[in-house]
Amino acid sequence: MRDVAIVGVGMHPWGKFEGKNFIDLGVDAVAKALADAGMKWEEIQTICSGIFIWGGNAGHLSGQYIASVFGETGVPIVNVYAACATGSSAMRTAYMSIASGQVDVALCLGVDMSPKGVLTAKSDNPQQDMDVLRWRMVGMSNPPYWALECKKRMEKYGTTEQDLADVKVLLSKYGSQNPNARYKKLYTRDEVLDSVMVCDPLRLYEICATSDGAAALILCASDKAKEYASKPVKVAATTIGSSIYGDPTLRISALSAPAKAEAPLLSESYSASRQAYEMAGIGPEDVDILELPDNSSWHYLQYLETCGFCGEGEAEKMLAKGDTEIGGKVAVCPSGGFSSFGEAIGAQAIWQVAEVVTQLRGQCGSRQVENARVGMAQTYGLMGNSGTTILEV
């Protein structure tokens, strides 16, 4: 295996873009990544693309439709899906193509244009698509899954409504300084606590929206990276995790969970992050920046523990002490997080990596994490999938 670096990043801003299609957004992100690397399209030797699930056949072949705009060159195109960790799968596939020695340059991209309102089932065929049952029988969209886990946390560790609101307050501070964020308003604790209750104990501003967005990365063999980037960012690890038997999490899509824990909560993310620490030869104490999947305020707190940044039940203390702020122990979501961007399923994992790259290059202006050397992007998708990427300069 040889070393791999990121030499180009590009993103289409997050928001709602009615009238555009996924190809428009994807092309924009890829063009920016190519420009960032100073690279010609013909130099791309393989393409790993996240599937755009709401776009029918075209969306399931997103790589082909976006590549054709730049000009078809016959290179391998792999389209992947792993729910909200789709981008992590694309990233790892691109990485492996280079690390294995098969190619020197790979493009990794993801795009999503979310349907209006709450996401729902993708079929009405429970015989094949077991996911339908949660919608039809219980009305379980995603937020109740998070709320049920959050309620357990409150009971177990005494997490308060103020803690949940404070997560949003901090994230809004960073989102307000990020030009690519969808939500740029600053919030106070009272404003968050005054927002409507969506799914007790989670309020409107404590749950991420669904957005449109696209992001692209250009990966390159490290020994050739200097040809494209003055400051290549090393991929120290990029992993995929799946769940472990006995995980007590009520996983999104499932209707049941084991009562007795025999594995960690969010074991897919535990698994991805531990693989990554081993691969990179570092631990959470070495990480300067952490982009975690803050689908809700509960996720923000829980992921600090799941990824080993503090012990169980200690995340609220970390937040209150300022340990998760820029300038604290580890800058958590200095991008503003999903809270400021919203989810864009196929794109978000790649966007998180792009944000970390931008930080490690020192290009984040007023929300720059000083002297950041190690950054980590952590994702999570339904039914047990997750990915971790650790980057170093």
Add this chain to the structure above:
Amino acid sequence: MSQQEQVANAVPAYPGLFTEAQDGVHLMSARCGDCGTHFFPKNHQQHRPGCSRGPVDEVLLHRKGTLASFTTLHYMPPKPFKTEKDITPFPMGMVEFPEGIQVVGIITDCSQDDLKMGMEMETVAYTLYRNEDGQSVQTWGFRPVK
């Protein structure tokens, strides 16, 4: 209408998930004879690694369990969830059964203020809507044991 007739006039929104036994409504589970894991739905098998994957026998869960978590939903879930009218806000929760499995469901016959973690809950049938033939289309639900 007698209890018996009501049952005859009801259909599940999807078969094989819950059933009415003599003592009331039970969730339909399956248990692996090798690794001992209970599954719900019964065909969502999640065996312990190394298990020979069977024999898997269909079993009914206990009617009663304890409330492991709960929430109140303040927005109507999207289709394919269907009810006669807007039922928001409504509680839903996870009930832990003696078999060692937690199952999620709509909570009925009470408000969130009545709910406490760990309280005893029982399984019931919950009517979502009436179909064109006048039958109650049902799912499972939970309610506090009185």
